[in-house]
Each structure stands twice: as structure tokens, then as C-alpha cells.
Amino acid sequence: MNELAITVIGRDRPGIVADVAEVLARLGANLTDSTMTRLRGHFAMTLICTGPAAAEVEAALASLAAEGQLVATVRAVTPDGEVPPVGEPYVMAVHGSDRMGIVAAMTRVLVDAGGNVTDLSTRLTGALYVVLAEVELPAGVAATLIDRLHQTAAELGVEVTLRPADPDLL
Amino acid sequence: MTGGASGPGVGLGDWTPDSLAVPGVVRAVVSAPDPVLSRAADEVDPTAAETVQLAADLVATMKVSPGCVGLAAPQVGVGARVFAVDVTGHPKAVTVHGTFVLCNARVVEATRWKPGREGCMSVPELTGDVKRASRLVVEGDLPGSGEPVRLVTDGFEARALQHEIDHCAGLLFLDRVAGAHAVYQRKVYL
Numbered sequence: 386m387n388e389l390a391i392t393v394i395g396r397d398r399p400g401i402v403a404d405v406a407e408v409l410a411r412l413g414a415n416l417t418d419s420t421m422t423r424l425r426g427h428f429a430m431t432l433i434c435t436g437p438a439a440a441e442v443e444a445a446l447a448s449l450a451a452e453g454q455l456v457a458t459v460r461a462v463t464p465d466g467e468v469p470p471v472g473e474p475y476v477m478a479v480h481g482s483d484r485m486g487i488v489a490a491m492t493r494v495l496v497d498a499g500g501n502v503t504d505l506s507t508r509l510t511g512a513l514y515v516v517l518a519e520v521e522l523p524a525g526v527a528a529t530l531i532d533r534l535h536q537t538a539a540e541l542g543v544e545v546t547l548r549p550a551d552p553d554l555l
Numbered sequence: 556m557t558g559g560a561s562g563p564g565v566g567l568g569d570w571t572p573d574s575l576a577v578p579g580v581v582r583a584v585v586s587a588p589d590p591v592l593s594r595a596a597d598e599v600d601p602t603a604a605e606t607v608q609l610a611a612d613l614v615a616t617m618k619v620s621p622g623c624v625g626l627a628a629p630q631v632g633v634g635a636r637v638f639a640v641d642v643t644g645h646p647k648a649v650t651v652h653g654t655f656v657l658c659n660a661r662v663v664e665a666t667r668w669k670p671g672r673e674g675c676m677s678v679p680e681l682t683g684d685v686k687r688a689s690r691l692v693v694e695g696d697l698p699g700s701g702e703p704v705r706l707v708t709d710g711f712e713a714r715a716l717q718h719e720i721d722h723c724a725g726l727l728f729l730d731r732v733a734g735a736h737a738v739y740q741r742k743v744y745l
């Protein structure tokens with residue numbers, strides 16, 4: 386079974402998801418995990434599909450791209466084994482005045498503590514910059530990590546919070 | 556305290572799982588997308604022998620499932636409005652009624668809504684952010700005696716009750732998540 390990593394980015398308009406999903410379904414490409422979201426007026430889709438050969442999907446999406454302002458990429462990927470979690474889930478929230486290097490500096494602090502970012506989104510609205518990250522942290526590092534995050538945030542002139550995102554099993 | 560003619564009793568009185576007087580059998584837990592999880596379950600006769608057995612089975616299955624604080628009949632493949640809850644010892648629990656089973660339960664008051672991330676034995680690989688009332692009043696019937704009860708609770712027990720009552724209505728936490736980015740892969744710690 387081919388596994389394909391597909392990205393589609395284009396000017397946002399109603400129907401992008403339906404159009405792309407229809408093309409994939411027609412080819413027998415099974416949409417597995419995906420995120421699709423609007424980023425500053427562009428609609429960005431990142432998808433993993435299984436099924437047809439990459440060239441076939443690329444050709445079909447190219448015809449869709451020709452009609453509008455969509456850019457699509459398709460590449461065959463090797464299914465990875467499950468990555469074992471490094472520890473406990475936390476959410477890091479950062480907000481403040483926009484400036485260069487906020488994501489780079491804050492995520493570097495997480496990595497240096499042995500953390501692994503599993504999801505991250507940023508938003509720039511006016512002068513306000515917002516970063517939200519899901520991060521797995523090794524057990525016991527959160528208490529010292531928060532001090533380092535505060536220190537880096539202070540240097541950048543932004544605010545940071547780190548809170549546990551442990552789910553309750555019901 | 557027991558129920559009077561004017562309405563359901565407040566609290567469980569002297570009800571315990573031992574009141575069921577039948578040994579529970581551990582049942583297999585079903586996972587989504589099993590259709591039984593998406594159907595509104597049927598009202599039951601709380602005094603019927605099959606309801607009493609189901610109640611005992613739910614308690615037994617809940618007890619052998621690590622970390623499980625509640626289990627509804629649809630989760631063992633039975634479309635009946637019956638569930639077991641026990642949040643004893645959970646760090647987020649405030650009010651705790653111990654181990655109990657309710658039949659035909661319904662929410663009569665729900666206030667102070669708070670977000671929280673929850674997982675479910677029947678959706679083992681995902682969790683989601685769901686708002687639940689942190690102050691809750693629930694009415695239902697006790698299995699065996701059929702006595703109507705009114706439970707006033709809060710915090711984590713309130714969340715568990717709402718999750719189980721949802722199961723009996725054919726709803727999963729996935730039906731209530733806060734948005735497109737509010738579902739997460741569940742991490743399993745080794």
C-alpha cells in the first residue's frame with residue numbers, strides 16, 4: 386500500500402476541501418490523518434493518504450490546480466513506526482508583540498528540556514502574536530522548564546504559560 | 556436517606572453494589588465505530604433481573620479496567636440506559652458517592668461549565684476538549700429496588716456522570732468537542 390504525503394495550498398474559497406477530497410476519492414486514495422486550515426487567507430491542507438501511486442495523484446491534482454490558484458505537492462513516504470511518547474502532555478501558550486524569532490527561541494527551550502512538540506499553531510493579528518503548542522515533556526522537568534521559558538519570554542518581551550494537558554479517562 | 560412519596564431521595568441511601576446480590580461478570584468493552592455506541596439506549600425496568608445482572612456486570616467490568624471511573628451499558632454492547640460510576644480516589648474528585656449504578660438517569664440541573672480534556676475506553680486512541688457542567692443534579696433509579704434518587708455532585712464526578720449519560724443517549728465525547736483542533740492522539744505511557 387502506497388502512503389502519500391500531500392500538501393495543497395491556495396487562495397481560500399468555498400469548495401476547496403470538497404474539490405480536493407473528491408479528486409482523491411475518485412482515485413481511490415484513502416484520506417487518513419490530515420489538517421486543513423485557513424492561514425491568512427490561504428487555505429492549507431496537509432494530508433496523508435493511502436492508495437494510488439504518487440504520479441497518478443499528482444496529475445489529478447494538477448488539473449485542479451490549473452483551474453484555480455492551488456499549489457499541490459505529492460510525495461511517497463514510508464510509514465513510520467509509532468514514535469513512543471517522551472512523557473506527559475502539556476500546552477504552552479505564548480503571546481505578545483510580534484518580533485522575529487519567538488517560535489525559534491521558545492521551541493528551542495522545549496527541545497533542550499527533552500520536550501517534543503506534537504502540534505503547534507501561530508496567529509498574527511494586528512501587533513499581537515500568539516503561539517500555541519502541544520508538547521510532551523519528560524516526567525519531572527516541567528517545574529524547572531517553566532523558569533527557563535519565563536526567562537526566554539522576558540528576553541523576547543512576551544508572556545508564556547505552561548499547563549498540563551493530561552486527559553481524564555472516563 | 557430514602558425517597559419519599561413527594562419525589563426522589565437525595566443521595567444513594569444505603570445502596571451499595573452488594574445490594575444487587577448477584578455476582579458481576581466481566582464483559583468485553585466495545586469500541587467506536589460500533590453502532591451500539593451511536594444509538595440512543597432504551598429505558599429499562601430497574602427492578603428486572605436482567606437489569607440487576609447488567610448493573611453487576613458493569614461494576615465488575617469497570618473494576619477490572621485500569622483507570623476506569625465509569626462504564627455505560629452501550630460500552631458493553633447493550634443498548635440500555637444503565638451506567639456505573641466510581642471516582643473514588645481520583646485527584647480531581649471533590650464530591651464522591653463511591654461506587655454506584657443508575658438506571659434511566661437524566662440531568663436536571665447543570666451549571667458552571669468548565670472545559671477539560673477527556674478520554675474514553677470506547678475511543679481508546681483519542682482524547683478531546685469538552686465543556687462539562689461542574690455543578691450537576693441528576694435523577695435516576697437504583698437497580699434492584701428501583702428506588703428513584705437525586706444526586707447532587709460537582710467537579711470530576713459531575714464530568715463522569717455527564718459522559719456516561721451521554722453514552723446512554725448515543726453520544727461520544729467526539730460529538731461535543733470544542734472544535735476542529737480539539738481532538739488529540741492519546742499518548743500511552745509505558
